[in-house]
Every structure is written in C-alpha cells, then in structure tokens.
Amino acid sequence: MSREDGRYDGRYESREDSRYENRDGGLMDGWVRAVLLAAVVIGAFIEVSTPHRQYGRVVDAFALAAVGVVGTAAALGSQAAATLARQRDRLAQEPQPPAAAPVCRYVTGPAPQARPARLRPLLRERPTDLSVPRFGDGARAQGYPWLLPERTVQNGIAADEATVGALTLRAASVIGPGHRCARPAEPRQDSYRIGRSRDSRYAIVAVADGLSSAAWSDAGATTASSQAVTLLREQLATAGFDGLDAKGLYGRIAESVAAQATGRGVATSDVATVLITAVVGEPDADGVAGAWVAWLGDSSAWTLDPRDPLWLFSSGDPKDRAAAVISNEVAGRLPDTPQLARDHFVTLPPGAALALVTDGIGDAWADPASSVNEYFAQTWRSPVPATRFVADVGFDAPQCLDDRTAVVVWNGGRS
Structure with a gap:
C-alpha cells in the first residue's frame, strides 16, 4: 500500500523500497568504479615496466596521467552518487500529498477562445477570409x-x-x-x-x-x-x-x-x-x-x-x-x-x-x-x-x- 487511504496506486513505491534501491545502486556503482580503477592502474604499471624503443619516458608519463584522471573521476563520481542517494532518502522520508482523483469531463464543444473586442453592437468578431462572422454568443x-x-x-x-x-x-x-x-x-x-x-x-x-x-x-x-x-x-x-x-x-x-x-x-x-x-x-x-x-x-x-x-x-x-x-x-x-x-x-x-x-x-x-x-x-x-x-x-x-x-x-x- 502506498497511499494512506489503503488503495494501491501503481505510480507510487514504498519509502523503504526506494531507500534500499538507492543504497544498492550506490554500492553497485562503487564496485564498478573500483574495478575500472584497478584495471587502469595495473595496465599503467605494465606499460611503465615495459622497455620501449623510443619515447619511453613520454609513454610512461601518459600512462601515469591516465591513472590520475581515472582516479579523480572515480572519486568525484562516488561523491556525487552518495550526495544523490542522500537526497533521495530525504525526499522519500518527507510526507507525500495524496494523488488527485481522476476527473472525467464531458466536452460539449470546442474550448472558448479569446476574441477581439466588439466592433459592432452584436458582432463578436470581424471575419477574415478563413472565418465566419459571429454575432452575439x-x-x-x-x-x-x-x-x-x-x-x-x-x-x-x-x-x-x-x-x-x-x-x-x-x-x-x-x-x-x-x-x-x-x-x-x-x-x-x-x-x-x-x-x-x-x-x-x-x-x-x-x-x-x-x-x-x-x-x-x-x-x-x-x-x-x-x-x-x-x-x-x-x-x-x-x-x-x-x-x-x-x-x-x-x-x-x-x-x-x-x-x-x-x-x-x-x-x-x-x-x-x-x-x-x-x-x-x-x-x-x-x-x-x-x-x-x-x-x-x-x-x-x-x-x-x-x-x-x-x-x-x-x-x-x-x-x-x-x-x-x-x-x-x-x-x-x-x-x-x-x-x-x-x-x-x-x-x-x-x-x-x-x-x-x-x-x-x-x-x-x-x-x-x-x-x-x-x-x-x-x-x-x-x-x-x-x-x-x-x-x-x-x-x-x-x-x-x-x-x-x-x-x-x-x-x-x-x-
């Protein structure tokens, strides 16, 4: 049940489920980032330890720079994910207004449109070539x-x-x-x-x-x-x-x-x-x-x-x-x-x-x-x-x- 009146509304989830989902998503994102960072670090050390025929120091510098970039991105992403998770938890704990009941309206004609001011006592609008003259209502x-x-x-x-x-x-x-x-x-x-x-x-x-x-x-x-x-x-x-x-x-x-x-x-x-x-x-x-x-x-x-x-x-x-x-x-x-x-x-x-x-x-x-x-x-x-x-x-x-x-x-x- 997601509404206080006891009726189920498929558009809403329970607050506990939402909170668990946010935490599980945050843990999953952390594991993915850790695996990617480890792979880049290992690749960089292999690259540095491998002798090169020319431009060896330049290649090593680029490999170490890649490690720094990936590590920084992982740290910032983890922090942003944690912040987003905390915001979701806070919103989930706040009381939610009940959903408005659907209203069925019987339409008997086109919606009224704004019309220019009267130019004559009973003529509502002066017609163009594509409209008909309208008198009164x-x-x-x-x-x-x-x-x-x-x-x-x-x-x-x-x-x-x-x-x-x-x-x-x-x-x-x-x-x-x-x-x-x-x-x-x-x-x-x-x-x-x-x-x-x-x-x-x-x-x-x-x-x-x-x-x-x-x-x-x-x-x-x-x-x-x-x-x-x-x-x-x-x-x-x-x-x-x-x-x-x-x-x-x-x-x-x-x-x-x-x-x-x-x-x-x-x-x-x-x-x-x-x-x-x-x-x-x-x-x-x-x-x-x-x-x-x-x-x-x-x-x-x-x-x-x-x-x-x-x-x-x-x-x-x-x-x-x-x-x-x-x-x-x-x-x-x-x-x-x-x-x-x-x-x-x-x-x-x-x-x-x-x-x-x-x-x-x-x-x-x-x-x-x-x-x-x-x-x-x-x-x-x-x-x-x-x-x-x-x-x-x-x-x-x-x-x-x-x-x-x-x-x-x-x-x-x-x-």
Whole structure:
C-alpha cells in the first residue's frame, strides 16, 4: 500500500523500497568504479615496466596521467552518487500529498477562445477570409463536428460566381448547424441554380428550400431549382421578358417534383419544397435594370440600395413576427399548390443589388433585434470573392440553425 487511504496506486513505491534501491545502486556503482580503477592502474604499471624503443619516458608519463584522471573521476563520481542517494532518502522520508482523483469531463464543444473586442453592437468578431462572422454568443451547435447523412446526398456546401453582361452574381448554400450535427445527420435541404438566357441579356436565378418535415425534401428542392432555370430559359426564348408567366412556370415545376416522388415510391408531401425565382435583365441606357421575381412559400427577395444601410424586404411570404412563437408553416408549396405562386417586377438602380435567400438567412435579416442585416448590407454593398461570400453565408448567430442559401445579383450599370 502506498497511499494512506489503503488503495494501491501503481505510480507510487514504498519509502523503504526506494531507500534500499538507492543504497544498492550506490554500492553497485562503487564496485564498478573500483574495478575500472584497478584495471587502469595495473595496465599503467605494465606499460611503465615495459622497455620501449623510443619515447619511453613520454609513454610512461601518459600512462601515469591516465591513472590520475581515472582516479579523480572515480572519486568525484562516488561523491556525487552518495550526495544523490542522500537526497533521495530525504525526499522519500518527507510526507507525500495524496494523488488527485481522476476527473472525467464531458466536452460539449470546442474550448472558448479569446476574441477581439466588439466592433459592432452584436458582432463578436470581424471575419477574415478563413472565418465566419459571429454575432452575439453564436449557436452552440456551430462548433459541433460535421456528420454525414446515412444516404448519398448533395454536397454540404455549394458556391458559384459569375458575370452576365453588366450583372455580377455570387451564390452559396451551406448546410445549417442543426442538420449537419444531428444524429443521424440530415442532408442540406436548400438548393439553388443560376443561369443565363441564350443571348446573355438576362441572368436567371432559382432558390429552393425543402421542408424539414419532408423526408426527401432535398430531392424536391434540387428538382425545383434545376427545372426553374431550364423552364425560364425556354420562356425567355419564346415569350420574352414581358411574357414571363409565374403560374405556368410553377405548374410545370410541380409536375417534375411530383414525378420525383413517383419515381421514389413516396408521397408528394415527402418531396415538398418552396421556391423563389428571378430574372434580371441587362441595364438600360440610364443604368437601371429590371427584375421579375416569382415565389411560392417563405423564401424571400431583398433589395439593397448602396445609399441605404439595410437590406429591404421585397418579395416572399412574410412570417408573423408579432406572434409569441414564429411559425415555420408555409401556405404554398410544391408540388401540391403551384396555383398559389405570385410574381411582380423590381427596379434596380445602378449599384443596387437583389438577393434571393432561404429563411435561414431571411429570418436573421428580418430580426430587428440583431445586427445581422446591417452587417450583410455593409459587407455585400459590392461583390465580394466567392470564398468570402461562402463564409458569410455560414455565419454563426444564436438560434440560427437552419440551412442558409443566398444568391445576390449586383447591377453594375453606369450611374
């Protein structure tokens, strides 16, 4: 037993054993030194007594010097060993503190790191190209490991940048913390597509958000966004910008989404998704660009004037923020209610921007208590690199756990 509580700890030895070991080691070292010294002395006397042909006295001097060096080293080593042994004995006799009991800690996230002082009311740090902007205390799930869903799904991150005439586009979709760290993990249920008309006079955008209650909503969202761009390109070629038809468009998209459900052998509610689309035309002689926006559900469109400090809500089904609990229920969805799709036209002056976003971003922008909208209005006042755009879309804020997708079109027409 090495501890006073009677429990054996293999890291400790008894004091008596330690003391005996020190003494035995010291005796053993003394015998070794004595044998070595005797061997050197005998060798030296043999060397001195042996006649040499030349340099006899020099050889004898070196032999005797070797005896002196070895003897001195042996004496000093013995003294040092004795001193060390006495120190070990003294330490062994002193009372030792009991070993601390092991503590098991459950780690729920990365250790907090020191962060720079606040630069804005709720923005905790201004991001670099390799970090995401963080607001307030962020979301706890943001630091959890990213897990993979059980089935093969689309990528957790998607991004693009493009130029169509005087229009500049940035797009990104990032799986939300609430989906990527779930057990089992869920796929990214947002999807977007960007394209252009055949004559490159129009930029085409589609952003879909699959319903969380639908088991295959990621498939429905992917089908809806892809078909939207394809069908809008056809409408532009046949009917022109002024002839774009929201109900006809969303009706055909609904057919494609329903076909997805049939092919998978599931109900249409299992592939349910909302969708917002836009066609942005080339600027006119005054630098003004016209945009047609159509939507079904709570994904939204926002506009930014370079002279204003905020993104302004433009299109989409707004949520009732006066309610005690904001509901995520949507009135319209694909493929079940395409007839509820609506549309209108938006005007973008030179330097202005149009953003199509899912509610993972739209809800944060609409929250008057946060500075998220103001931050994005400053950061996206002009086009940023795609890598920076992706990091911004992956922002960290309390209660923001949903997938987030944004496609922004800037009007670079002359002012």
